[in-house]
Amino acid sequence: MRNGRRLAGGVAAALLMVTSLIGAAPSAASAAVTPTLTAAVTAKLLGTAELSAADVQPETRITVSRTSGRWAFGTAVALAPRQEDAHPTGSIFIARSEPAGWRIAFDGEAAFGALAAESPLMTSQEKGVLTTTPTPMYAGGDYRTGMALPFGVGQTWTLTSGPHGWGGTESPYSSVDLAGGDQVVRAARAGAAYTMCQGWIRVIHDRGYSTDYYHLWNSISVNGASVGQGAVLGNTGTDVTCGGAAYGRHVHFGLRQNSAYVPIAGHDIGKWVLANGAAAYQGGARHGSAWAGAGGGLYNYGALGFNQGVVDANGGGVLTRRAGPGTGYGSLGSVADGATVTISCSANGTSHTGRYGTTALWNRLSDGSWVSDAYLSTGVNGPINGWC
Template sequence: MMWRLLAGAVLAGALVTTGLTPAVAAPPPDLETAVTDSMLAKARVASEAEPVVTTTRKAAGWAFGTAVLATGHEVDRHPEGWLFVAERTGKGWRVALEGEPAFAELTGRAPVVQAGERARLAGLGGQPGVQAGNDLRTGMALPYAVGQSWYMYGGPHGWSGTPAPWSSLDLAGGDQRVLAARAGTAYTMCTGWLRVIHDRGYSTDYYHLWNNIWVDGAGVSQGTFLGNTGTDVTCGGSASGRHVHFALRQHSAYVGIGNHNLGKWVPQNGGAAYQGSALHGSTRVYAGGALYNYGALGFNQGVIDANGGTAVNKRSGPGTGYGVVGSVADGATVTVSCSANGTSHAGRWGTTSLWNRLTDGTWVTDAFMWTGVNGAVNGSC
């Protein structure tokens, strides 16, 4: 008995004098913590933003959902948000957010990602916020019914107001029904906020909605109802009157909406955020004016811009040496069959020798046409 006590005392003394403690491995972070850590590392908003992780799908060691940093309700403060996919490994959760290289890899094999949405999610890769080849075609209508006119109360401005890029427009009026600008796959980011993933790396955001649909990877068509204009600021920001805050993204980052085409209008930046204008041919509407939704411009189409005139001559060949065979009105939509070089002309968008052959066999200089591409829109003749 004495030996056992003594041996115990010696052992205890050894532990005390050497400072030995049992090694205990830190537990791996749970899913919510892992996603939160990822978005905090990626965030641009202030650190006091509140992380909101919503897991919409979880099975067999995989998870998928939305990750949102909700802000306060100051003017020019909007939330940030991403889709996420996560895989459980021996070291915990491996998380990838939209725009990260691992996002395409994980969504490509995650069983919680639907087959129909894989291609669009994979298309979110690429250099964030950069248009491939400076191709500004979107194939999008304005986010309301074709044939309606809504007011552009706020011209090009940032997702969070003044900060660049000026990705967004504030739109209201008409029947107040906000519709998908182009077909895609839709996700509810939080109350009042939807994101639609389109093709070619584009996506569109719709914020401040009331009565919005709740979706998680649902396919939508151009014109699908998303919600009504409202003043919802559940996830942050402010809204003084009902509208939709409509924003353009490419490769998982907001991009300048200026010089793209939406509903056959080309928004252009002003001297300050919320100013600016939009062009349809030579017709310019400033912030506060109404935009008629003409529908989406096709990828092989253009809008005639007479640069202040009323019409543009159509010729029998690619140049002014060919005879005039008609004219086409400013603002008209034309379809291009092919293009070739001819005499050089200067227009609103610069100087070019490119001529476009229309489907009726006549030719119009590219200097008086918006196509969104600085070159042939449908191949060479």
């Protein structure tokens, strides 16, 4: 995707698109969907840090998809011109009418979870992810996501563009472009799925994360549907209904946390650790010691478990398994570079230096053997399953 930070062109306007929830009483809908609601949601959207800095305010599309009494729920999208260096942004909102006016929160905000817990509009499945307390940004040093790559496990797709911004060259580099295989785009992790606009799906996951999928052809139409990891969301495409530009079919895959796009580098997705390059669209991903840059192939190994690690022998070869936490213990064999291991607990032992630094931490594996944490990629700089 070649989109950029600046939103230019178009006349500032609020385009109200209202889709009543099936079965909702007309009186409830008319009470909740009002010009003041549209204006309040629009003002909050345009007041976000990114859009408030724009030279020209973009057109907006406020879609109220559910209402009940004083409650309303929907999506708020800032459209962009269909050109390079432009991109749409948006949020899912929940609103409640109060004496002082509308109380509105966007997905990822702490207030969003509080309102979702009270709202009669939310299903029990949605509340399971929408009421999750926001975690520290980048999970406080925990880069585990529990996500697979957004296509079928066992397939190899091309990383057509390395880490770059949701809109192109701006920071943070939250996104990558992928294409190939059967061209079927799938949810990276289970969650609640929402249509932001044609060709753009957002899935809200646990742990404060959400993922965006743009440029899709045949994208599903969803309003909070519960989807499992691997659920079909659409096909790679070049759809730019909400703005931007796309050359050659692909999925523009973006990572968000707590209502904002976050750096995708360092996060483990599909047992690959993403890494930035010298500039936007460069960089690549690493699985063990294997490296795939932009234009290379990524095999989808599936999600890395929260108590697992990938062996990175820092140059290939094998990693020796020991009878205890240190090189003074006898060898129990080896495990290959790139292999997935399950960790039971951790302890300190002899120090070693791997790709990411020096550590004395050792991990006891599920088979009872021990390996140095210096040669494992777990997404955490420390124990991931407690101390032994």
